[in-house]
Amino acid sequence: MFKVAVIGASGLLGRAIAGELGRQTDWQVVPTAFRRADSHMTMLDIRDAQAVDAFIAREKPDALVISAAERRPDICENDPVLARALNVDAVRSLASAANRHGAWVLSISTDYVFDGSRPPYRHDDPPAPLNAYGHSKLNGERVLLETAERGCVLRLPLLYGPIVDWQESAVTSLVPAIAASVRGAAGATPAIMDAWAIRYPTFTPDVALVIRQMLECHARGEPVNGIVQWSGDEPMTKYDIARHLAGSLRLDAQLAPQHAPTDATPRPYNCHLDSGRLEALGIGRRTPFDEAIRQVLAMFPWVSRCGG
Template sequence: MSHSGAELRIRFIPGKVQLVQEEALVQGPRVLVTGATGLLGRAVYKEFQNNGWVVVGTGYRRARPRLLRCDLTDEDAVRELLHEYKPDVIVHCAAERRPDIVERHTEAAINLNVHATSVLAKEAAACSALFLYISTDYVFDGRNPPYGEDDAPSPLNVYGRSKLEGERETLRHCPGAVVLRVPILFGEVESVSESAVTSLWLKVRDTSESCALDHCQQRFPTHTRDVAVVCRKLCERARQDPSINGIFHFSANEQMTKYEMGIAMAQAFRLSSAHLSPLTEQSALTAALRPMNSRLNCSRLEMLNLNVHSLPFTSVVDCLWPFTDDKRWRQTVFH
């Protein structure tokens, strides 16, 4: 299994978790992926596993076979996990990333986005593991894009503030850590509601009702597969070169409003878009304010030759094909 990745068997003992490494599979660096049941975490887990890393992933409510159930807000559980597993690298994908949910359930979101991050960063430093923290373009207010890594953050909502505080806790407790800011994400989803991008599909396919989609806020939809590749490249380079630390930006380059994403989806699946219309005034229906244009400057990654060239939106939105009525679309439209 030298190139397909190695796995850990997880043995559950009353009051304890034991990670059992098969002797034949002891090879490659060890990576712990938090939030491995989530949209990005699944892609990161798969990317490392497919490139010869020994991988263990954590989940909580959606934990499943081959993943470890761990409440990241439980400090003792986190310490025990890292003591048992002794990872070389931790990729921290777990977060409450839905801005409107964060506004309504702030305490729980802060516990995960800030306090759990702080504990993980401390423990990563204690066990000399490289720590990679996933952050967001929402740390910026969107008034003066594009934003470089050194530009002053000014988040508009609680989600952005919580992720910014997570960045600060990361770099305070683990100075050699890597922070990777990314924009709105989409990819292989378990349900279309899992991503703010793919959730548009329900409105696109229902041609029986007219639907207005936001045409004000500029977004840069980025595929989780590309983010996962960047994570792996950053970790591989940082383990060789300690100067690879601090804040990095990664984003696809295609600028689109939600209305333009909806039109692109309709065109990709050869559906009518006549029922879609552009909403050119800011909606007051959301609980959290969003930046108008938080485009990220990714030059630091590019200078280090760690960037990934993203495919056009219409060529990767085929992640929606399982949610079409006619499953032949994947063969006839995209391949």
């Protein structure tokens, strides 16, 4: 029985990973969470190195997938201690514990390790993060690769997928403003959307399949190590994403493009990730954005919830 521990299984990506792996009848999945843990998950604070070691010693997984992290750039900018605890120190604790029990470790990173000035970025291009989030994730990559005897970093861009609230993804977080801008609605005003930074929205069920395929390589004795990347292939600004969302929701929204960066925390312009290393292994799937976002919206009825 192949056993996988999914760390952070209650989050946007973690739920997709745990769901995908749980469909493998000859695998055992052990999901953990700190917030929003349900009765099927093990409560684990990854900032507690002793708790991490006890968990790995008890479960003895063959592989460990780390999807827990602090992903909000503004929070990382304002609370670097928290960012380091989750994105760097916890990775070290998990990788060290995995070493003691011979487990392969997969850690999730971000396109924000690059400055966005010279896309597309290969996995071996030199990083140059612009903000605290990118720096913390880059440090987490280095810790993983230095600590894990068998390990891999998977860099990902902007994620979206099945949600528990609109704010869980930077894609669906646009919906309340779009709904509030509908022509003819009381008090409706145009929604101003960033039309500067280019993103590559990537569907979490596709990422979960990528991770399952990587785990299958490990189970066959052909582990993927080092750094790999996966990304959607449709370039979009937030303004573009909002237009697609409004179309899927059939809303006559008033959307206004903002052509200059306005975020207090610096964001890169275009961090398109080259996925060639995984593609060469026959790994990957890309669901078209319009098809995928319709699935997300159908699972999360917007009519009663778009304001909250």
